């Protein structure tokens with residue numbers, strides 16, 4: 581934590597962000613009566629998003645609001661909903677929410693693509709290779725993914741429940757460098773600013789110390805819709821993934837432009853870059869489930885920074901699923917790398933030694949060209 585004054589605040593995180601996840605809470609999207617979306621606000625932020633894109637940023641939106649938007653059409657009044665009512669409201673609301681984003685971004689000729697995820701998709705299942713690849717493909721096609729939790733199918737055990745953590749998982753999954761949580765408050769305070777005149781705004785956090793955690797704990801009861809606790813949990817995930825996180829006030833019409841113009845916010849600064857953090861996770865954070873032996877040509881290719889192709893693999897050992905971590909060994913049995921296998925051990929054994937163009941004929945489906953993509957590989 582630093583005591584830098586507002587003027588000295590290092591804004592470059594938001595300015596320089598290249599791949600940015602923006603989380604938008606229900607409170608920002610809904611009108612005061614809670615009966616519909618704030619179309620003016622959506623239109624205004626769509627202008628900001630278009631401007632940010634023109635400046636060369638890739639954008640992913642994590643938009644809440646499905647449950648809130650879905651209440652009225654289903655005749656669900658105010659008051660607490662049961663879990664199954666929330667899920668029904670989400671089903672009715674999600675289609676309207678996605679449509680609203682589509683309408684808001686259409687004048688800027690930006691395509692949106694709806695992606696609904698559960699906790700499992702982002703934490704463990706197949707090490708989230710599928711969701712990551714789809715999101716990367718959408719970005720490369722110039723679309724803005726509009727992401728929400730798949731509330732309709734997520735049961736209590738596999739729910740995030742809050743989109744702060746979902747957004748952080750998405751940021752981690754796509755190796756984003758910046759995560760912006762647009763909220764109804766301009767950051768973290770040392771105490772509840774609406775009750776305590778001495779509450780100090782925190783500009784910058786480099787370490788989630790118990791002191792910082794305590795600030796969220798106290799403040800949560802008093803202000804904020806999602807609360808600061810889930811925001812700090814999101815910060816922990818983002819920082820570990822090498823992604824800076826910003827909590828900013830999103831209530832005004834052009835919150836992203838305001839941020840660029842130095843609006844007050846709290847920045848959580850990680851100590852590493854996303855790429856480095858992901859590589860550390862692959863190298864040390866996962867237990868390998870098997871190994872692949874590769875030929876001398878593949879060893880050279882990997883050392884030159886290339887991906888591992890099935891053609892270079894001579895042996896598959898162990899039992900692993902797609903997305904599991906495996907050890908890569910040279911012809912002499914020495915470990916040369918670790919990575920996430922794009923194929924299960926069964927399929928890997930069938931395609932080893934084959935050219936990538938033959939994969940479909942051997943397996944009966946068209947998988948990835950690479951056995952391990954270079955982004956999913958770390959040399960020893």
Ligand code: GLU
Pocket residue numbers: 605606643644645646647648670728729731741742743744806
């Ligand atoms: N997924 C929920 C929705 O779209 C929102 C969760 C949250 O607000 O954090 O309604």
